[in-house]
Amino acid sequence: MAIRANPKLIDEIERYGAQDVSKCYHCGNCSAACPFSKEPYTLPRHSMRALQMGLEEKLEGELEPWLCYYCGECSTECPRDAEPGETMMSLRRWLTARYDWTGISGLFYRSWKAELFAIILVALLTGIGFLAAGYWIGGGDISIYDGEGAFLPAGESWYGLPASGGVHLFDWILAAVLVFFLGTNAIRMWWKTMGRDKSLDVSAGMYVKKIYLLPVHFFTQKRYAECEHKRPWVVHLILMLSYVTMLVLIMFFLERMASGPEIDWRVHVFGLLATVGLLGTTIFAIRGRVEKTENHYKHSHESDWMFLVLLVIVASTGFLQFALHRSGYDAAANIAYIVHLMGVVPMLALEVPFSKWSHLAYRPLAMYFADVRAEPALAAMRERQLADLPATGASQAA
Amino acid sequence: MTFEPKIVGFLCNWCSYTGADLAGTSRIQYAPNVRVIRVMCSARVDPTFVIRALEEGADGVLICGCHPGDCHYSEGNYKLMRRYPLLKKLLEEYGIENDRVRLEWVSASEGQRFADIVNDMTERVRELGPSTIRPALQADAAGR
Amino acid sequence: MAEKLQIAKYWGAACGGCDVSLLDTNEFILDIAAAADIRFWPIAVDGKYSDLEAMDDGELDVSFYNGAVRNSENEHVAKLMRQKSKLLVAYGSCAHLGGIPGLANLASKDEIFDRAYLHNPSIQSGNETVPLPESTDDGYELEIPAFYERVYKLDDVVDVDYYLPGCPPAPTQVKAVVQVLVAALTGQAEAPPKGAVVGASEVAVCEDCPRTREEKKVTKFYRPWQIIQDPERCLLEQGIPCAGIVTRSGCGVRCPNTNMPCRGCYGPLPNVTDQGAKFVSALGSIIDSKDPDEIEQIIADIPDIAGLSYRFGLPASLLQRKVTP
């Protein structure tokens, strides 16, 4: 049965960043250059073609864009400046939007104004919210940072879990919300990429057998290491690990983090390291994007900027409150804290489920799925090639 | 070792000889048994030439001209077309096998056709075996 | 005139017409008799081979051999005559080209014997006998000439000085040639170059043919009895295959003048290698059709193309005889 081509699709995806797709005339240099391009996954030509022809459903079901870490080799090799690397990036944005049932991420990606507005709005609400909370729930004394009558109490903790109210509990509610959105979208992703395609028979056993890949890919990003240049991988890895460290610290050790003024090395050493990691890498990235030092920095989508800026704000204010508190300026520390939260909340509430950061879930999943379906996909491919053989034979004879 | 027939080919300059050249420029491989004699037009092919070739020891004779209606001299090939059947009848009475003498139309663009004809004719003549004409006449002379 | 010329004439494989043609010179024969001693002429004067054998080499001034060489006897005598004569003349079509007997070259010796002595309606069954060169009959050793596999023209077996073509040669030509030779031998005139065809023209019969010629385009061939012909017009143009176009003139256009097509007895023209092949070429060239099937039909009316084109000259043709592998 023939698949309907949709020439209009390319216009839609252009709004996610891709600009030069139609220049591609399928010489295949990109796939030759790509370190990940091996059957059954041909990167990036396969996606480029599907995109040019507007094979919507096919594209939605593709894992290939997620298998790409954007080393940019393809774009360098491309004789027609069709920017395949950037196209893959744009496809990831588009896919994120397609996975997201709320439609928010689509909105964000297509209109940076909307995204910015949302961020500011959430930031303001957060600010106001916490100020209010400080006054009415907390003692209202902004000069107290922690302990008895703290303006923004962390709340009671029981083995790292929030036993009663306070910021800690809020964190967990926020986390729950975040997981809900990301989770539901991840399920949609599974449906579009795995569930829907009846042609492949993927056994449940496979899912179990390959499950270990999830953490592996998540924590090591070893595939990124396969790229020709190693630096991007290192940078990315540091950023990601710092981020995760921070997440763990905040989710489980918020009290210890907050309590002071004396430094609690058991947690703060990690906190400081993570901060350095975050700041270092983000600044490196910002510089890169400004000066376009590396392939994957050439093209910057608004979402990239907002993501980086938020990170810088969050990391720096996080450190600031820490520093102020330790040096006894609790009032200032509290203000820094609120600003910090004004950055953190939109970042977690918007960026993670609906924007760039969602890839922290989708990419490892995609790699996991890719491995799960590799064998049946390969088999199907072979079958198809065999089916083609007589046809080609005939045309040669002619 | 297999018998390699010697075949004399009379080719018209404008179609068949050019066609044979085209087979060359197209690098089409064919049997090396035909030795070509160029004539301006197949109409120049006097039955005497064919008979002389056979007498001189040719195992076969191939005549090629432009396709009827496509002659460079507008109608030369028809003239051959008229003489040829008479010649064939004559040769038949001499007891010469039909396949030894052959007339084919080959245009300037039919390099492949020329090659195919040469291969086919070579095979047929090879099946007939060597022509006995020359040996027989030599024997007659020796007998005297 | 000092002494008489010594001449001889012999009849090989031939019909005898040639001997008659010499007599057809009428009273001129007497002049010959006056000028020459006829030393050997089996049909006219008494004599034996032994007489011929007894002569010295070159004793004869000129000998006329008519007929083809079909058997060992013909060859024997031909060689004898060559040996005994200063000049040997191939007299008539058979000696010149093989003649009518030459047509036997379209069949092998065995085929001929089979037809003549074994399977022939005129043979009473039980009487089938094939002649053998040597045989014994109640004690007597019998020898007859060996019948050759094929027919030869005279110069296949001996060196020939002059050729006098025709079947038979026209008496006027015979007369002329004899005069030339006599003059040459008696030193009154220069002899023609050796190997020359004497008593014939260098040009085709048409040169002397009185019939009018216009356009040669034939759509049907006829045998003489199949058509009421226009006595004024070229026979070929009327579809009657006339060999005049490929034949030396000199005969006096004997056949066309009697409404019969030329058969080609005077043989090919000086520039022609193979009379029959040329005749085929010319006949084909005047067929008026572009349709292969129609062409086949037109030539189908010519029953025996070899017999037609080589009626008098098969042994002199390039291929000489039917090939029997």
Add this chain to the structure above:
Amino acid sequence: MDEPKIGFYICNCGTNIAKMVDCDAVAEAASQLPGVTVAKAYKYMCSNPGQEMIIQDAKEQGLDRVVVAACSPRMHEPTFRKALATAGVNQYFLEMANIREQCSWVHDDREAATEKARALAFAAISRVSYHEPLERRSVDMCPATLVIGGGIAGLSAALDLADAGTQVFMVDRQDHLGGNIARVDLTAPYLDSARDMLTERITRVLEHPNIEVFLESEVESIEGYHGNFTAKVAGKAAGNGEAHEVAVGSVVVSTGYREFDASRITHYGYGKLPNVITSFEFEKMLRRGEIVTKEGKVPQYVAIVHCVGSRSKEYHPYCSRVCCMTALKYAHEVKSAIPNCYVSDVYIDMHAFGKGHEDFYRRSSEVKTLFLMFKKNEHPVVRKADPKDDCEMLIEVNEQLSGELIELPADLIVLMVGMEAQPDCREVAHLANISADKDGWFIESHPKLDPVATTTDGVYIAGACQAPKDIPDSVAQARAAAARILAHISRGKLEVDAVYAEVDEDLCSGCRVCNELCPYTAIEFDEEKHKSQVISALCKACGACVAACPSGAIKARHFTDQQIFAEIQGVLA
């Protein structure tokens, strides 16, 4: 004839011959033959040193015959004839043995090839001994030219000839000049107007004092020979009824092409679906300036299908050469007329061989043209779309680059119909005494070295009647033809080959067998002498009469019986 001194030269042609033929061995064998004074093998006989070698040997060793075993005589016979002339030897004392095109290039068994080369060399050597010195005749060159066909090629040739001050007669069967280009809007790849280009030339032709144009007329017959043709032109302009006769020295055939009939390919639905149109119908739209469907709607999807009738088993095997660029041109024109329209090119291969073409192709992809590749001999199928679809039609393509069977939406489908030889090309070929190949394109005298001339001296071909061509190539060929003709005219006289038939009156009996055979009526019968005679100027040396002459009275100069007998004996030796 006293023993001739023959020089035998065998050419290695680099390795073209040497790799398959043992040239030294052949030379060695040849040197043993009687009369062969010199026998040499050399790298490139056609090179200057090669020719020098012949000239020197001829002078020093007194050669009076030369045999060159090399390429086809159709290639280099003139070269070596010149060399002989320079050496002071009559140029007809040359014979070539074709051991490249007809030996080394077509055999793969070195031994057999060498043996064949030897036989061919022996044939040439035994033939050359019978060669006779011949003198070329020179005839007057009529300075007028007949141009058949008033398309871009014909116009270009005519103008160059006329501007040079020579008379031109132009015949076109249509009621206007311009041919197929007159039906075109813009040209690829530079998108300038075909009409501007054409009208300028047409007006110049019509107003040119040296050009006489016969519209709605056809050439009935062309008689004569190079330098002295007489052509009969019949038709309206020639005053209907009696044919107008023109005397010309040269003929330019520029009859062009006609487009492929798209309805022959049924699964494109041409003639059934109203919005499937041919490229020429689309050109009409472009010239009207509005691209709309039959229903008058502005199309949202336009699909352009390439190779309609070209490069396919069942229709025409060849590439029509102009369609790819024209298709890209359409993409550009549609995009600029309807910016939000989606244009797809359904093609087999993109042939962008010409100047500026590849760049044009790149630019087209930048205006977002969707290129879909289908497999040769596996044509897409067009069908009507369902009402719920947002398009008129759907094209099913087995897309090669993705390996997917897809269906493409289309509101307007443009079929790039290929070029086809004119329906009466065979008649024209017969008329001008040139030949046409199996597809009906006229055959040039040499595919590489002489693509302008034909096998008939004085008749030239220009434009798409020789093979599918774009405008620049047609014009180039036309102007080349004009240059060739002017070169002859400027010399005033023409050298005509010395090869023709002649009658030996002493041997001719006036049987008149030959009289009806000559296609050029070169044989006349002298009623006085009762002999046939050949008018050498009219004779084109086919030899039909020679073979037929029962008296052997007609001699084909340079193709005599003796020469051919010698050749027969040679190949069999």
